[in-house]
Amino acid sequence: MVATRLDEIDRMILAELQADGRMTNVELAKRVGISAPPCLRRVRTLEESGLIRGYHAEVNSRELGFEVQVFAMVGLESQAEAELSAFEERCREWPLVRECHMLNGEVDFILKCVAPDLSSFQQFLTGELLTTPNVASVKTSLVIRGAKDEPGVPFDVLEERMSRTA
Amino acid sequence: MVATRLDEIDRMILAELQADGRMTNVELAKRVGISAPPCLRRVRTLEESGLIRGYHAEVNSRELGFEVQVFAMVGLESQAEAELSAFEERCREWPLVRECHMLNGEVDFILKCVAPDLSSFQQFLTGELLTTPNVASVKTSLVIRGAKDEPGVPFDVLEERMSRTA
DNA sequence: GGAAGATGCGCAATAATCTTTCGTGCTTGC
DNA sequence: GCAAGCACGAAAGATTATTGCGCATCTTCC
Known part of the structure; x- marks a missing residue:
């Protein structure tokens, strides 16, 4: 910090x-x-x-033809560091995966994905993600609609914090 | 489109x-x-x-003092449109909630949150999110580490698609 | 076909902005 | 109290943004 x-x-x-x-x-x-x-x-x-x-x-994904947005919860067979890194590297190579975060709890990773349509995503899911070695489980959730999507951090919270410590 | x-x-x-x-x-x-x-x-x-x-x-959240990033899965008691909208409006007012998406499946919403530290988030969780009317369940997952965080959409996928239809 | 209109490009000129240089004042530390 | 280190702001030159205009291409409608 x-x-x-x-x-x-x-x-x-x-x-x-x-x-x-x-x-x-x-x-x-x-x-x-x-x-x-x-x-x-x-x-x-x-x-x-x-x-x-x-x-x-900031581009309008839907208007650009990416009508589908999906969150995928991924569990791995092995959580050894080498396996974790290997999976992260895979995610970096998949263009449809825009974000990949390692989580605590039962699920190992959460992925935010975009796709032109459902069938493109299914194709990616069954053809790529599910066939990746060490992937044990994938639970996907389609985004029905977006309610808020702010970039970055809330600076008002930061200001409040700074004034309190000052 | x-x-x-x-x-x-x-x-x-x-x-x-x-x-x-x-x-x-x-x-x-x-x-x-x-x-x-x-x-x-x-x-x-x-x-x-x-x-x-x-x-x-694009700012460096961690360096700015937002060390904690959390995904929260929220289930509501009622999924009537009025209740959904009311919850979305609440999310828009919470600065720590950066993203809010309505999902299909068992979970109604996924929230991406940031916070300066764990106790700030706990405070928000117990003091705000969990006390919100109509919120039935909240499951939170801490982000251990980020592996990929690309903004927007993959334009190479778009190009490929355009050339195919052209 | 062939002309009229529409669309989009590039050149040239002007307005605005970026960026560097330099001198000044303010704090810091001795 | 004084030198050193910073950060600011004015001024000037370089770069960029923006507008106006003429030209080419492409449609569209006789």
Whole structure:
């Protein structure tokens, strides 16, 4: 945790860029209350420190033809580290798998997948995921509808926290 | 699905901006092989059509002090539409809940949550989520480690699909 | 066929932004 | 109290965004 080294301006910059990553630097500087050059320096520093990992356009998956979104709970036969890593590597190679998280509890991994349609996903499920060595069980749940999808973290919670420790 | 109205250049633009949302327009134009003005016009059109929903900086949650990530599976007492909407609205108000998706199957909703630490999350869980009316069951799984976290959609799959139908 | 309209490109010019340089003030530590 | 280290902001030049316009291509409708 390096967040303590950040002042309030840095946190404002992060919050603004999380909300609108394409904002011009002058607009950003105006919003956080400093002039453009130091603002740009701060952004560069945040990027180099790894606090900002990158910038992404948020695309409309459904309109683009990815009508299906699925969560898959995967259990493995063996939870030895080598097996875990091997499965993670597989996930990285599957384009339909967008996220893969290792969990505690009965399920070993949760995967967030997208697919153009149900049959594409079934094909991936039966042809790829279920035939992967060491995969013991897969339970899938189709997303009926999305209710909330916010990127990143809630900066208001962070601010609240900082002011309490200050 | 409006993706069929897009040509290959539009899809390249979307792919590039999904990968690097802060790329300059001249760089983008160079990569997709047209000059800057028409490239900017295409980007504006994509934004106005809603295919590009926005741009976001990807921040390092852990380094920012959100060390805990949790998936929560929520079951409701009643699945009447009014109750579903009410729960979704609650989720939108909770800053720690970053995503909320309605699922098919035994579980009604899956929530992706972040929190500064375990006790913050427990506090949210017992003080907010579990005390919400109509919530019947909540099963939580802590994220041990993240293996993959790609934003958006796999454009190579889309390209493959387009070339097949063309 | 062939002309009229629509669409989309690229060039050129201007406006805005980015980025570097440099001088100043403020804190920090001795 | 003073030097060193930071971070800021003004100014200037380089780069980029944005607009206007002419041209080519492609449809569409005689």
